[in-house]
Amino acid sequence: MKNVGFIGLGNMGMPMAKNMMAEGYVVTGFNRSKGKEQGFSEVGGKVGYSVAQLAETEDVICLCLPKPEDVERMVLGEDGILNHAKEGLYIVDFSTISPKLAEHLYQVCHQRNIHFVDAPVSGGTTGAEAGTLTVMVGGEKEVFSQLYSLFKSVGEQIFHTGAAGSGTKVKLLNQYMVGMHTLAVAEGVGLAEQSGVDPELVYEILSQSFAQSKLYDRHYPNFIAKDQFDGGFAIELLFKDLDLVREMAEESDTPLTIGRQVTSQFEQAAHSDLKKKDMSAMYKFINKQ
Numbered sequence: 001m002k003n004v005g006f007i008g009l010g011n012m013g014m015p016m017a018k019n020m021m022a023e024g025y026v027v028t029g030f031n032r033s034k035g036k037e038q039g040f041s042e043v044g045g046k047v048g049y050s051v052a053q054l055a056e057t058e059d060v061i062c063l064c065l066p067k068p069e070d071v072e073r074m075v076l077g078e079d080g081i082l083n084h085a086k087e088g089l090y091i092v093d094f095s096t097i098s099p100k101l102a103e104h105l106y107q108v109c110h111q112r113n114i115h116f117v118d119a120p121v122s123g124g125t126t127g128a129e130a131g132t133l134t135v136m137v138g139g140e141k142e143v144f145s146q147l148y149s150l151f152k153s154v155g156e157q158i159f160h161t162g163a164a165g166s167g168t169k170v171k172l173l174n175q176y177m178v179g180m181h182t183l184a185v186a187e188g189v190g191l192a193e194q195s196g197v198d199p200e201l202v203y204e205i206l207s208q209s210f211a212q213s214k215l216y217d218r219h220y221p222n223f224i225a226k227d228q229f230d231g232g233f234a235i236e237l238l239f240k241d242l243d244l245v246r247e248m249a250e251e252s253d254t255p256l257t258i259g260r261q262v263t264s265q266f267e268q269a270a271h272s273d274l275k276k277k278d279m280s281a282m283y284k285f286i287n288k289q
């Protein structure tokens with residue numbers, strides 16, 4: 001299983017595809033905006049093929065696309081993967097979609113003798129570049145084992161979470177807490193400033209206290225302290241995830257009292273001019289608007 005098609009060469013997909021190549025996979029990249037394909041070819045990737053051609057020839061097709069509807073169209077659309085897939089093809093979806101869609105794609109693929117796993121990732125662009133992502137894989141155990149080396153080429157912690165859709169459920173729980181911690185950092189730093197305490201000092205102390213979190217360690221030194229919010233993980237994508245969490249909670253009759261407020265803040269920010277900025281820019285949204 002050495003020939004891999006990689007669809008979606010964005011902030012995450014590009015470094016992941018590069019790491020696969022570094023581990024000996026022959027990777028053909030496909031992206032909607034062709035500048036990204038050009039960039040991928042400059043680092044040794046193959047480009048210039050259609051989705052249909054990839055589905056006919058590759059052993060594995062990986063997806064890392066922004067939204068559930070992008071993944072659905074890419075797999076089930078008229079010119080999508082399934083209509084052209086050779087029997088036994090493996091489809092690995094690294095995007096964050098809904099558990100329902102992941103289950104549906106698994107079912108449809110299964111009927112066609114195509115293997116599908118949902119394999120959302122955590123660790124951000126720095127984890128994608130370093131090849132240290134956490135990968136949460138929902139789908140058949142045997143398929144998970146067959147793809148293990150591929151997952152290892154992009155990540156360090158690789159988990160089989162159970163049936164199709166379960167990787168996505170775990171990922172959405174992660175996103176729920178990411179949203180909360182992000183707002184905790186945004187409000188906390190704002191409160192420090194308003195109260196006349198030096199946010200640098202606060203970070204130095206709290207990063208060694210119980211308020212320490214991976215997101216405080218990410219957001220404060222890398223973005224907020226530098227007043228730089230480009231790259232990373234877009235606010236509009238985290239809102240997409242929080243909306244998927246809302247759906248997941250409704251389906252299991254779980255009231256998310258605090259979550260509703262968190263989601264509402266992200267929804268407003270996702271419709272502001274900060275929508276493409278890294279999620280740490282919620283600090284600006286909360287404190288500076």
Ligand code: NAD
Nearest residue numbers: 008009010011012031032033065066095096124125232233
């Ligand atoms: P991105 O917007 O940077 O990249 C998506 C890429 O897909 C872009 O290059 C875009 O041109 C391309 N694309 C979009 N629609 C396409 C289509 N129909 N056909 C071909 N290419 C298409 O997004 P990202 O930050 O890389 O995130 C991708 C997925 O990974 C999302 O589901 C996101 O939630 C998830 N994710 C992101 C991060 C992060 O830190 N950025 C972390 C974990 C998971």
